Amino acid sequence: xxxxxxxxxxxxxxxxxxxxxxxxxxxxxxxxxxxxxxxxxxxxxxxxxxxxxxxxxxxxxxxxxxxxxxxxxxxxxxxxxxxxxxxxx
Numbered sequence: 001x002x003x004x005x006x007x008x009x010x011x012x013x014x015x016x017x018x019x020x021x022x023x024x025x026x027x028x029x030x031x032x033x034x035x036x037x038x039x040x041x042x043x044x045x046x047x048x049x050x051x052x053x054x055x056x057x058x059x060x061x062x063x064x065x066x067x068x069x070x071x072x073x074x075x076x077x078x079x080x081x082x083x084x085x086x087x088x089x
Contacts (some may be wrong), residue, residue: 035059038072042079042087049085053078 035058042054057078061071079085 031059031062034062034068038068038075042072042076046079046085046087049079049083053083053085 032055035055038058039051039054043051054075057075058071061074062068066074076087080087
């Protein structure tokens with residue numbers, strides 16, 4: 001299936017190929033906004049890191065039913081345990 005306005009096919013699993021609606025896009029935008037706000041407190045105290053790693057862990061936790069606080073904790077654990085980005089207490 002080609003994405004609108006391009007001659008390329010949508011990658012497998014790409015939302016454009018799964019029939020997502022505008023409401024799904026709005027919900028995703030809201031989650032990204034929330035994630036960016038939550039990442040700010042981690043960013044302020046963390047050593048250099050790739051922001052997308054924290055975002056992915058946070059969003060995965062939120063989509064799994066975690067509260068924002070639980071998702072922040074999960075993202076912090078992921079960064080420490082998997083990416084070795086440790087925030088000093």
